[in-house]
Amino acid sequence: MMAKKQKIVILQRDEDDLLDTDEVKEPAAGPAGKTEASLAKEQVQPKDVKVFLRTFGCQMNERDSEIIAGLLMDHGFGVAESQDEAEVVLFNTCSVREHAEERVAGNIEKLSSLKDKKPGKMIGILGCMSQRHGESLFSRFPSLDMVVGPGNIYDMPELLREALDGKKVLAVDKLKRPKKGTDPAYRSGVFSAYVNVMYGCDNYCSYCIVPYVRGREVSRPKKDIVKEVKSLADAGFKEVILLGQNVNSYGKGQTQKVDFPEILEAVNDIKGIERIRFTTSHPKDAGKPLFKAMRDLPKVCEHMHMCLQSGSNKILDLMNRKYTLDEYMKKVDTLREMVPGVGISTDILVGFPSEKESDYVATRMAMEDIKFNSSFIFKYSPRPPALSSTLIDDVPEKIKVERNRELLEIQKEISYEINKKMVSSSQEVLVEGPSRMSKDELVGKTRDNTSCVFKGPSDLIGKVVKVTVKGTSPFTLKSELET
Ligand code: SAH
Ligand code: SF4
Ligand code: F3S
Numbered sequence: 115m116m117a118k119k120q121k122i123v124i125l126q127r128d129e130d131d132l133l134d135t136d137e138v139k140e141p142a143a144g145p146a147g148k149t150e151a152s153l154a155k156e157q158v159q160p161k162d163v164k165v166f167l168r169t170f171g172c173q174m175n176e177r178d179s180e181i182i183a184g185l186l187m188d189h190g191f192g193v194a195e196s197q198d199e200a201e202v203v204l205f206n207t208c209s210v211r212e213h214a215e216e217r218v219a220g221n222i223e224k225l226s227s228l229k230d231k232k233p234g235k236m237i238g239i240l241g242c243m244s245q246r247h248g249e250s251l252f253s254r255f256p257s258l259d260m261v262v263g264p265g266n267i268y269d270m271p272e273l274l275r276e277a278l279d280g281k282k283v284l285a286v287d288k289l290k291r292p293k294k295g296t297d298p299a300y301r302s303g304v305f306s307a308y309v310n311v312m313y314g315c316d317n318y319c320s321y322c323i324v325p326y327v328r329g330r331e332v333s334r335p336k337k338d339i340v341k342e343v344k345s346l347a348d349a350g351f352k353e354v355i356l357l358g359q360n361v362n363s364y365g366k367g368q369t370q371k372v373d374f375p376e377i378l379e380a381v382n383d384i385k386g387i388e389r390i391r392f393t394t395s396h397p398k399d400a401g402k403p404l405f406k407a408m409r410d411l412p413k414v415c416e417h418m419h420m421c422l423q424s425g426s427n428k429i430l431d432l433m434n435r436k437y438t439l440d441e442y443m444k445k446v447d448t449l450r451e452m453v454p455g456v457g458i459s460t461d462i463l464v465g466f467p468s469e470k471e472s473d474y475v476a477t478r479m480a481m482e483d484i485k486f487n488s489s490f491i492f493k494y495s496p497r498p499p500a501l502s503s504t505l506i507d508d509v510p511e512k513i514k515v516e517r518n519r520e521l522l523e524i525q526k527e528i529s530y531e532i533n534k535k536m537v538s539s540s541q542e543v544l545v546e547g548p549s550r551m552s553k554d555e556l557v558g559k560t561r562d563n564t565s566c567v568f569k570g571p572s573d574l575i576g577k578v579v580k581v582t583v584k585g586t587s588p589f590t591l592k593s594e595l596e597t
C-alpha cells in the first residue's frame with residue numbers, strides 16, 4: 115500500500131507550459147504548490163545522485179514524469195529541490211506546438227552555459243521531443259547527455275546509470291509501450307491521481323504530432339486499470355482522472371471486448387474513490403453510451419473535454435477530424451439533454467492552412483452558439499511529419515494572434531455568463547488546497563470543473579464539501595462553505 119504522505123521528488127510543472135496554453139484563465143486560483151511534493155529527507159542516501167525533473171506538455175507527460183520519478187527513487191536516486199543543486203536535470207518534453215519545443219530549447223541552452231561552469235552536471239531530454247528528433251538533438255545541444263523517448267521511460271534507471279558512466283545515451287526504440295508490471299507507487303499528489311487507460315493515438319489528425327511521437331493506440335487491460343485505482347483508493351486518493359488521447363475508442367483491438375463506459379462502471383464500483391474524471395473525448399467517438407454512463411454513475415463528474423478545433427467544415431475536413439460542425443453540435447445537444455448541468459470544455463485551433471476569414475467566423479459563431487464553459491485556443495504551427503506540414507502555412511502570424519486574442523475574449527465573456535448563472539446554487543467541491551490568490555481561502559473544482567474559492571480550514575483539503583455560490587469573476591466562483 116502506498117504511503118499517504120507525499121514522498122520524494124520534485125515534479126516541477128512549468129505552469130506556463132501547462133498545455134502550452136493560451137486558455138483564458140484568471141491569474142492563478144489554483145492550489146499553491148500543488149505539484150511540488152517535498153522530499154522526505156530520510157529516504158535520501160547521502161551519496162545519491164540528485165535528479166531534478168521538469169515536465170512540459172499534457173497530463174500524459176505528467177503521469178510519465180511520476181513514473182520516471184518513482185522508478186528513479188526506487189533505484190536509489192535522490193532528488194534535488196532545484197535545478198541548481200541537481201547533478202542531473204531531466205526535461206520531459208512536448209512537441210505539440212513549435213512554441214512548446216522552443217521553450218525547452220531555451221531552457222537547455224541556458225543550462226548548457228551553466229554546465230560549462232560546473233562540469234559534471236548532466237542534462238537529459240525525455241518525452242515527445244526525443245521521439246521526434248532522436249539523435250539529432252545531440253548535435254543541436256552538444257552538452258546533452260541523454261535522449262529518451264516516451265516508450266523507453268521504464269528503462270530510465272539503467273539508462274541514467276549508463277549516462278553517469280560517461281556514455282551519450284539514445285533510447286527511442288520502444289514506441290510501443292512495454293508492459294513491465296505494476297508502475298512505481300510514487301504519486302505527486304495525495305488525493306487526486308492520473309490513471310492511464312490507453313496509450314498513443316490512431317486518429318492522425320492532419321496537424322498533430324502525437325501519433326508519431328506516442329505511437330499507435332494501445333488500450334490498457336481493464337484488470338490493470340482496476341488494480342491501480344484500487345491501490346489508489348487504499349492509499350486515500352479520492353479522485354481519479356482517466357487518461358487517453360481518445361478515451362472513447364478504448365478497447366479497440368483488445369481480445370476481450372471492453373468499452374470505455376465499462377471502465378467507468380468498474381472504477382465507479384471501487385470503494386473510497388469519490389470522483390471520476392476523464393480526458394480526452396474525440397467527438398467522432400463520443401455518444402450515448404458514454405453520456406448514459408455520465409448520467410447514471412454517481413462518481414463520474416459532469417464534465418467533458420471534447421475538442422471542436424474549428425467551426426468550418428472545410429477546415430475540419432482538411433484536419434481529418436471526421437465530423438462536421440452540425441454533427442458536433444448534435445452531440446452537444448444530446449449530451450446536455452442526457453446530462454443536465456454538464457460542463458463542456460474544448461480546444462480550438464486558429465490559423466490552420468487556408469483558413470479564410472469566413473472559416474474563422476464560422477469558428478467564432480460556433481463558439482458563440484455552443485457556449486463552452488472553457489476553451490483552450492491554440493495558434494497553428496506545422497509539425498512535420500504530420501500531414502498538414504505539406505500544406506502552405508499561409509495564415510500570417512499577425513492574423514493568428516488576432517484570431518487567438520478575439521476568441522479568448524469571447525470565451526471570457528461566455529464563461530462569465532455561465533458562472534453568473536451559478537450564483538446562489540449549491541455546489542459540491544473537491545478541495546484542492548489553499549488559493550494562490552489569498553492565503554485564507556481554499557480552492558477546488560465543482561463537478562462540472564469550474565474553479566471555486568471559499569474560506570475554510572485547511573483540514574478540508576482533499577475532502578468533498580458543499581458550498582453556496584455567492585458571486586463570481588469570469589473564471590472563478592466565490593462561495594461560502596455550507597454548514
Ligand atoms: N487528443 C486530444 C488533443 C491532444 S493535443 C484530442 O484530440 O482531443 C492538444 C491540442 O493541441 C489539440 O486539441 C489541438 O488543438 C492542439 N494542437 C495539436 N497540434 C497542433 C499544432 N500543430 N499547432 C497548434 N496546436 C496544435
Ligand atoms: Fe492528435 Fe487527433 Fe490524436 Fe488528438 S485525436 S492526439 S488531436 S491525432
Ligand atoms: Fe505534448 Fe506529447 Fe502530450 S506532444 S501534448 S506531451 S503526448
